[in-house]
Amino acid sequence: MNTIILGFVLDRGIKLVAINYNQNFNPAHGEAITIAKDVRRITAPNPSPMTFHGTNSYIIGKNNLAIIDPGPLIDAHLEALLKAIGDQPLTHIFVSHTHKDHSPLAKVLQDRTGAKIYAEGPHRAARELNIGEINPLHESSDLAFQPDIQLKDGEIVDGGDWQIEAIHTPGHTANHCAFALVVEDILFSADHVMAWSSSIIAPPDGSMRDFMNSLDQLILRENKEIFPGHGGEVIDPPMFLRKLKEHRLFREKSIIKSLARNERMTIDEIVAQIYLGLAENLQRAAALSVLAHLEDLIDQDAVETDGPAQLDGTYRIK
Secondary structure, three states: OEEEEEOOOOOOOOOOEEEEEOOOOOOOOOOOEEEEOOEEEEEOOOOEOOOEOOEEEEEEOOOOEEEEOOOOOOHHHHHHHHHHHOOOOEEEEEOOOOEOOOOOHHHHHHHHHOOEEEEOOOOOOOOOOOOOOOOOOHHHEOOOOOOOEEOOOOOEEEOOOOEEEEEEOOOOOOOOEEEEEOOOOEEEEEOOOOOOOOOOOOOOOOOHHHHHHHHHHHHHHOOOEEEEOEOOOOOOHHHHHHHHHHHHHHHHHHHHHHHHOOOOEEHHHHHHHHOOOOOHHHHHHHHHHHHHHHHHHHHOOOEEEOOOOOOOOEEEEO
8 A cells, every 4th residue: 555645735724635545456457356245346458547457347246247337348348247247147237427438338238238227327517618618528428328227316226136326426527426235335436436546527527516525425424345446445435535535625725825825827837836746647637626626616706717717717816
């Protein structure tokens, strides 16, 4: 496990936040790894700076099977899932959200097995596009996705030897949904909570306020185990979730302090101040997360800008 210090101290009024990110993970691409009773994980071979070692698909059950997040359109991953299913009936396909590393294989798998697809709903943004704004994650979104069954928050699906609860967790995307294996008290958090890194919140698809509200709901649940959409298990979930919230609040305070010391700032200038030593290939993700924080701070009447919040705008303390 690696302890990562996030950000830096702008002044004595901001407490440095430490969070234990678990980056020790063997993806074992193509193999079905048993991680709990009647729960297996297969990691897709789609590693990247945003997906870590790849997308985790979870196979649940002993008789009737369910899959959470079939993953991207990769033939080798489809074959690995079909091999793990074997002769057992796959009856349910659950999709956490509509990014192309999670949902596209659902329809292909349905065509091969006849299983129904369950999700919060089709892809949608957290807010409308501003005039002239381009959605930075448009190419990453599965706009064709349509579930057979749209799940309500708190709805429980009974698969016979398992029960899965749908937990609406908007933030990373507007239609993000986590799933809980009820009796075993296991949470499959997808991209809302990950052990290896914090999740990107990218407007207009994502919303920082929604993310924080969803995080508060997960904190109250106190699930004993959390398995995310990328990387390994979350260690000590109650503590990790509290630290994750502190981290987001720290970023917010860091943005406010940066703005307070300058007449006005661009997002790139804010990123340079509050993300020390950030790799170049993560600069864009950091800028989008700062934009999400700024949108929330504008709604809180703490920050202002000319016109709608956007990546190339300038910001100031109100």
